[in-house]
Amino acid sequence: MLLEFEQISRSFGGVKALSGVTFGVGEGTIHGLIGPNGSGKTTLMNVVSGLCPPDGGRLLLGGRPIHRLGPHRIAGLGVARTFQNIRLFAGMTCMENVIAAQHLRGGRALLPRLLRLRGAKISETRSVAEALTCLTKAGIAARKSAIAGALSYGERRRLEIARAMALEPRLLLLDEPIAGMRLREIEEMEGLFRSLARSGITILLIEHNMPFVMRLCHRITVLHFGQTVITGAPEEVAEHQGVIDAYLGPKRTEG
Numbered sequence: 001m002l003l004e005f006e007q008i009s010r011s012f013g014g015v016k017a018l019s020g021v022t023f024g025v026g027e028g029t030i031h032g033l034i035g036p037n038g039s040g041k042t043t044l045m046n047v048v049s050g051l052c053p054p055d056g057g058r059l060l061l062g063g064r065p066i067h068r069l070g071p072h073r074i075a076g077l078g079v080a081r082t083f084q085n086i087r088l089f090a091g092m093t094c095m096e097n098v099i100a101a102q103h104l105r106g107g108r109a110l111l112p113r114l115l116r117l118r119g120a121k122i123s124e125t126r127s128v129a130e131a132l133t134c135l136t137k138a139g140i141a142a143r144k145s146a147i148a149g150a151l152s153y154g155e156r157r158r159l160e161i162a163r164a165m166a167l168e169p170r171l172l173l174l175d176e177p178i179a180g181m182r183l184r185e186i187e188e189m190e191g192l193f194r195s196l197a198r199s200g201i202t203i204l205l206i207e208h209n210m211p212f213v214m215r216l217c218h219r220i221t222v223l224h225f226g227q228t229v230i231t232g233a234p235e236e237v238a239e240h241q242g243v244i245d246a247y248l249g250p251k252r253t254e255g
Helices: 041-048 071-076 094-102 111-115 120-137 153-165 183-198 210-216 234-239 241-248
Strands: 003-012 015-025 030-034 056-061 079-081 171-175 202-206 219-224 227-232
Touching: 003 041, 015 041, 015 056, 015 219, 030 041, 030 183, 030 210, 041 079, 041 171, 041 202, 071 079, 079 153, 094 120, 094 153, 120 153, 120 183, 153 171, 153 183, 183 202, 183 210, 210 234, 219 234, 219 241, 227 234, 227 241
Parallel strands: 015 227, 030 202, 030 219, 079 171, 171 202
Antiparallel strands: 003 015, 003 056, 219 227
16 A cells, blocks of 8 residues: 555544544555545645644554655655645746645755756756646646636646646546536546556545546545545445435435
């Protein structure tokens, strides 16, 4: 397993957002995280990215505990994330957005480039080439010089993924990556995520579009009231009574 949750718990005041969450995410797989609103999905993503340390339990990345590390340390270990609300530098070009993200990666210092020290030009040329590769993988290379704020919604989603790719991630966290997209855009994103997984990147995603999740994911974990209902293959999850109850309500008996 690349990512392992071991009895992860997190409370906010008197409210338990997560309670003993335990499951694993296999390396090179696409793993769905689903559940009703308020079930703890985004809190769990915040735990993985270091924004929200757990109150209890352990989180392992490649066997290494990371639950006490801050966001920049975790990002430096190869964990990249996109958010439900797109976060881009709206006044910068697509290329500049991706280059800016590269500086979260270990060994890529910004100061020498700003001061034009020896080797800075070589570093800048490499950064541009790497950024173009990320834009190409995300299917938005043709818009490399466009201002991010002028992009369409689907293009902005792609740019956010290109920025995440700039971290050279082992693990990519996606929070509702196809929300608000048209059918053709959804199909294109599905192809993109499959391609990323084939390249060895592990994906953990939150998504409410159930047909999309069932088609795309190798494994799915269902959360309800901060607890794990089931982790399994899509067909197992679809037939699980706890999942049916969580989404549709328990079946009523006649009488």
